[in-house]
Amino acid sequence: MQRIAVALVAIAALAGADTSTSPASGQADGEAAPIYGVKIPAGYRDWKLIAVNQLLIPGMADQLRAQLGNDIALKAIEEGKIPFPDGAIIVAIHWTRVPSASNNSALAGPFPGAQSFVVGSRANIQLMVKDSKKYAASGGWGFGDFTDGKPASAAMHETCFPCHAPAKDRDYVFAHYAP
Amino acid sequence: MQRIAVALVAIAALAGADTSTSPASGQADGEAAPIYGVKIPAGYRDWKLIAVNQLLIPGMADQLRAQLGNDIALKAIEEGKIPFPDGAIIVAIHWTRVPSASNNSALAGPFPGAQSFVVGSRANIQLMVKDSKKYAASGGWGFGDFTDGKPASAAMHETCFPCHAPAKDRDYVFAHYAP
Numbered sequence: 001m002q003r004i005a006v007a008l009v010a011i012a013a014l015a016g017a018d019t020s021t022s023p024a025s026g027q028a029d030g031e032a033a034p035i036y037g038v039k040i041p042a043g044y045r046d047w048k049l050i051a052v053n054q055l056l057i058p059g060m061a062d063q064l065r066a067q068l069g070n071d072i073a074l075k076a077i078e079e080g081k082i083p084f085p086d087g088a089i090i091v092a093i094h095w096t097r098v099p100s101a102s103n104n105s106a107l108a109g110p111f112p113g114a115q116s117f118v119v120g121s122r123a124n125i126q127l128m129v130k131d132s133k134k135y136a137a138s139g140g141w142g143f144g145d146f147t148d149g150k151p152a153s154a155a156m157h158e159t160c161f162p163c164h165a166p167a168k169d170r171d172y173v174f175a176h177y178a179p
Numbered sequence: 180m181q182r183i184a185v186a187l188v189a190i191a192a193l194a195g196a197d198t199s200t201s202p203a204s205g206q207a208d209g210e211a212a213p214i215y216g217v218k219i220p221a222g223y224r225d226w227k228l229i230a231v232n233q234l235l236i237p238g239m240a241d242q243l244r245a246q247l248g249n250d251i252a253l254k255a256i257e258e259g260k261i262p263f264p265d266g267a268i269i270v271a272i273h274w275t276r277v278p279s280a281s282n283n284s285a286l287a288g289p290f291p292g293a294q295s296f297v298v299g300s301r302a303n304i305q306l307m308v309k310d311s312k313k314y315a316a317s318g319g320w321g322f323g324d325f326t327d328g329k330p331a332s333a334a335m336h337e338t339c340f341p342c343h344a345p346a347k348d349r350d351y352v353f354a355h356y357a358p
Contacts, residue, residue, distance in 0.1 A: 045228075046253075052231045052243050054276065054296040057286075064231050066245070066357075074225075095357060097233065103353060106345035107236075110338070117233040119357045159289070166285035174282060178245075178274060178298045 030146075034154035038129050038144030041070070044091045048074045051178040054097065064097045064119050067175040073130075083140060083171040088130040090173060095119035123147070126160075128173065139164070139172045209325075213333035217308050217323030220249070223270045227253045230357040233276065243276045243298050246354040252309075262319060262350040267309040269352060274298035302326070305339075307352065318343070318351045 028039035047068035055063045069077065073088040096119070103116035124147040132140040143160035145152040164172040207218035226247035234242045248256065252267035275298070282295035303326040311319040322339035324331040343351040 048225050049228050049245060049247065052245050052274075052298060053279070053282075054233060054243060055286075056294040056296075057290050058292050058294075060290075064233060064243075066228060066231050068228065093357070095231075100232070102345070103232075106342070106353070107234075110342065111236045111239070113237050115235040115237075117235075118355065119231060122358055163285070163289065166281070174285070176297065178272070179301050 030149055031151055033127075033142075033144035033146070033151040033157055035157045036129070036135065036138075036142035036144060038127055038142045040125070040127070040144070040146055040149065041089055041091070041129075044068060044070070044089070045093075047091065049178070050074070050077065050090065051175040053175070055094075061123070062097045063094050063123055064117065065092055065094050067092045077177050083132075084130045084173070086130050086132055086140075090128045090175070092126045092175070094123040094125065096121050096123055124152075128164075139168070141172055209328055210330055212306075212321075212323035212325070212330040212336055214336045215308070215314065215317075215321035215323060217306055217321045219304070219306070219323070219325055219328065220268055220270070220308075223247060223249070223268070224272075226270065228357070229253070229256065229269065230354040232354070234273075240302070241276045242273050242302055243296065244271055244273050246271045256356050262311075263309045263352070265309050265311055265319075267307075269307045269354070271305045271354070273302040273304065275300050275302055303331075307343075318347070320351055 028041045030040050032039050045068070047070055050067040050069050050073070052064070052066045055061060055065060068091050070089045072085060073090050076082075076084045076088055097117050098120035100116040100118045103118065104114060107114035107116060124145060127144040127146075129142040129144070130140055131142060135142045138161040141161070141164070143157060145156055145160065161172075164174070167174045207220045209219050211218050224247070226249055229246040229248050229252070231243070231245045234240060234244060247270050249268045251264060252269050255261075255263045255267055276296050277299035279295040279297045282297065283293060286293035286295060303324060306323040306325075308321040308323070309319055310321060314321045317340040320340070320343070322336060324335055324339065340351075343353070346353045
C-alpha cells in the first residue's frame with residue numbers, strides 16, 4: 001500500500017504541467033526541494049545535452065525528455081569518470097509528446113505515413129546534484145523534482161534514490177551520453 | 180518519377196548509420212556538402228539545445244532527434260528575431276530510437292507497462308547555415324546532410340530547400356524552441 005501510494009505520487013508528478021522557465025543567469029533561485037534542499041540551478045536550459053529519450057506509461061505519461069549537464073558533469077562524462085565529482089549537476093527536462101500536424105503535412109509528400117512528434121508543454125524537471133559528503137546516504141546525490149517551478153512533496157522525493165538504485169554501477173545515472 | 184527518386188534518396192539518408200563524432204574544437208573540418216559547400220562545424224555537439232522530437236516513417240525510419248544551435252542562432256531565438264542573422268547555424272542530430280530493456284526493468288516496479296526508448300546509433304546529421312548573400316537562392320540557408328561524417332549526394336541536397344519550404348514563415352526552420 002505504501003508502495004502504491006508512492007507510485008501514485010510519482011505518477012502525479014510525471015503527469016503534471018510545468019510552464020515555468022529557468023532563470024536566465026545568476027544563482028539558483030526559488031523554493032528548495034524537500035529532504036535534499038536542492039534548488040533549480042540558474043541557466044540550466046542552456047547547458048550541454050547529454051541525451052534524449054522517450055517515456056510512455058500507457059494512460060499516464062507520454063513524454064519526450066532531454067538530460068542536460070553542467071560543465072562538471074559533461075567533463076566527467078567526456079573523461080569517462082565514474083563516480084561523478086562533487087559539483088556535477090544533471091537536469092532532466094520532461095515534456096509532453098504531441099503529434100505535429102504541420103510537420104506531418106510537410107512530410108506527407110516525400111514520406112507518406114510519416115509521423116512527427118514534438119514537445120508540447122513542460123511536465124516537470126528532475127535534478128541530480130552531486131555532493132558526496134552532504135548526500136552520502138543517497139549515493140552522493142541530492143535529488144529535486146519540480147513542476148511549474150514548485151518542488152514535489154517529500155513523499156515524491158523519497159522515491160528518487162530507490163528508483164535510481166538499478167543504475168548504481170553508473171553512479172545512479174540512467175542516461176547514457178548520446179553519440 | 181523524379182519526385183519518387185528524390186524521396187528514396189532522402190529515405191536512404193534518413194535510414195543510414197552514422198557513428199562519427201564531431202571534432203572537439205577548432206574549425207569546421209571534413210568534406211563539404213555538395214551544392215552548398217557546408218562543412219560540419221567543430222564542437223557542435225556541445226551547442227545549446229533548441230528542441231527534441233521524434234520521427235517515425237513506418238518501415239523506414241524510427242528516430243529520436245535533437246536540434247542544437249550556435250550562440251548566434253540561440254540569441255535570435257531568445258530575442259524572437261526572424262529571419263535568423265547571418266552566421267546562425269542549426270544542427271539536427273538524428274539517432275535511431277531503441278527500447279531500453281534496463282530502463283524498462285527499473286521502471287517496471289513503480290510503473291507497470293512503462294516503455295522507455297533511448298537513442299541507439301547516429302543515423303545522420305543535418306545542418307542549416309545562414310548566409311543571406313551566399314545562399315540567397317535557398318532562403319538564405321545553406322544545407323548539409325552527413326552520414327558518418329560523409330556528405331550525402333547532390334540529389335539528396337536538392338531536396339533540402341523544397342522540403343523546408345512549408346516552414347517559410349519561420350525562416351524555413353521546423354523546430355520550435357522547447358520551453
